[in-house]
Amino acid sequence: MKPIPERIATFHVNGADRYGVVTDEGIIDLTPEFGDRFKGLKEVVEAGALDVVLKAAQGHTPVYREEDVTYLTPIANPEKLICIGVNFPDRNAEYKDGQAAAAKPSIFIRFPRSFTGHKGNLVRPPESQQLDYEGEVAIIIGKGGRRIAREDAYNHIAALTLCNEGTIRDWVRHAKFNVTQGKNWDSSGAIGPWLVPFRSADQLDDIELTTRVNGEVRQNDRTSRMMYDFRYIVNYISTFCTLVPGDVIVCGTPTGAGARFDPPIWLKPGDVIEVEADGIGILRNSVEDEKC
Structure with a gap:
C-alpha cells in the first residue's frame, strides 16, 4: 500500500474526544491549539481549515501512540x-x-x-x-x-x-x-x-x-x-x-x-x-x- 502522507483523525483518549494528525510515530494532538475555534473535524471542514490543521502539526511531537487511543468516526x-x-x-x-x-x-x-x-x-x-x-x-x-x-x-x-x-x-x-x-x-x-x-x-x-x-x-x-x-x-x-x-x-x-x-x-x-x-x-x- 502506498504511504498516506496526510491523515487527520478523530479519537477518544483520557475521557475526551480529540482530533489530530496521524504520523508513523504516533498522533499529534491539535485539540489544545484549535479546540476553542473548532470543536471537531466537522467544524474544521466547515471553515476550510484542513490545511491549517496539517500545517500546525509541523514541528510537533506525537503525544499518543495509536494503540493508546480509540478511533472515532472522523x-x-x-x-x-x-x-x-x-x-x-x-x-x-x-x-x-x-x-x-x-x-x-x-x-x-x-x-x-x-x-x-x-x-x-x-x-x-x-x-x-x-x-x-x-x-x-x-x-x-x-x-x-x-x-x-x-x-x-x-x-x-x-x-x-x-x-x-x-x-x-x-x-x-x-x-x-x-x-x-x-x-x-x-x-x-x-x-x-x-x-x-x-x-x-x-x-x-x-x-x-x-x-x-x-x-x-x-x-x-x-x-x-x-x-x-x-x-x-x-x-x-x-x-x-x-x-x-x-x-x-x-x-x-x-x-x-x-x-x-x-x-x-x-x-x-x-x-x-x-x-x-x-x-x-x-x-x-x-x-x-x-x-x-
Whole structure:
C-alpha cells in the first residue's frame, strides 16, 4: 500500500474526544491549539481549515501512540450521511430479481449512530445473524451547494475516507421499496480511519478498492468501473437536496458481499474485516455480539 502522507483523525483518549494528525510515530494532538475555534473535524471542514490543521502539526511531537487511543468516526455529527447502492458492474445481477440495472442510482440514508470508528467492533444484534460487509470509498463535502455542475463537483470535496457499510441483510427485505431497517442498526458499520484531504482527481478516478475478511479477499475493483462516478454523484444528489460542509457520501461497493455467496457467508464474532483503498488507507474492524 502506498504511504498516506496526510491523515487527520478523530479519537477518544483520557475521557475526551480529540482530533489530530496521524504520523508513523504516533498522533499529534491539535485539540489544545484549535479546540476553542473548532470543536471537531466537522467544524474544521466547515471553515476550510484542513490545511491549517496539517500545517500546525509541523514541528510537533506525537503525544499518543495509536494503540493508546480509540478511533472515532472522523465526522461525528454530519447533517447528512448518504449512501449509493448498486454502483459497480455485476452488483445488479447479484440481486437475482430479474430486473435490469437502473438508469439512476439507488440512494438511502444512514444515521451517525450506525457507524463505529477504525478498530471498533461491528455489532451483530440478537434479532439477526445476517451481518454483512460492504467496503466503500466515502467523500466528505467541503463546499456546500445546490445543483452543483458535474464539472465543478470536485471543487466541493474536502476529504476522503473509507466505509464498511455493514448491513443486516434480512432486515433490508422487510418492505417493498426501502432498505432503511437493515442499514441503521447501532454500530453495524464503520467509517475511518481518518480524513485524507482531497487534492486532485487521481485520488479518486481510478483507485483500487479491496475488502478482506480474515485475510481473504472478498471484494476487489477499481473506482474507474463505477457506474455512477464521483462527479455524477455530487451533481445528482445536489439536484434534489442542498449539500453542506461535513456531509458524508458513501459511494458504493463492489461485488462480493457475503450475501452473494452460495450459501451466504455472514460475519460472526471475532471476524476481522479490512477495507483498503489506494491513497486512503485501511479501515479495520472486528465483530462482536450485542451485549443485551
